Amino acid sequence: MSKELNFKEVITRSEKIRGLYHELERIHHGSEWTVEEDALAFLTDAGLVGRLTMSQQGRWPKGGATSEELSHKLGESIWWLIILAGRMDIDINVALEGFLSKTEQLLKK
Numbered sequence: 001m002s003k004e005l006n007f008k009e010v011i012t013r014s015e016k017i018r019g020l021y022h023e024l025e026r027i028h029h030g031s032e033w034t035v036e037e038d039a040l041a042f043l044t045d046a047g048l049v050g051r052l053t054m055s056q057q058g059r060w061p062k063g064g065a066t067s068e069e070l071s072h073k074l075g076e077s078i079w080w081l082i083i084l085a086g087r088m089d090i091d092i093n094v095a096l097e098g099f100l101s102k103t104e105q106l107l108k109k
Contacts, residue, residue, distance in 0.1 A: 011092065014082045035087045042080035049073045 022032045033041070052070045054060035085092040 007093065011082055011086070014079050015086060017079070018083045035084070038080065038084055038087060042077065042084060045073055045077050045080060049077055 025032045049070070051060060051062075052073055055062035056067070056070055082092055085095060
């Protein structure tokens with residue numbers, strides 16, 4: 001059985017992990033990644049979600065991505081979106097609520 005996550009806790013944990021990666025970046029590269037580098041990393045992972053999905057569905061010759069690989073990249077992509085929003089001073093809660101409400105209104109019949 002999976003643990004249901006609290007979104008506020010998810011954001012806090014995500015920011016803590018990003019801080020640890022920033023430490024590694026300073027050690028290995030002398031500086032932290034920029035917002036643009038974070039965005040590129042997200043896009044790379046989003047592309048991998050597409051490729052792993054195609055593989056899992058038998059539409060890419062990798063031989064079938066495992067659910068574990070795909071699950072990891074989906075989680076990582078959500079993590080990146082939380083990090084990017086925070087770094088650009090966008091409240092991810094407000095952004096998500098706004099999107100959901102607007103889309104629900106657009107699709108009401």
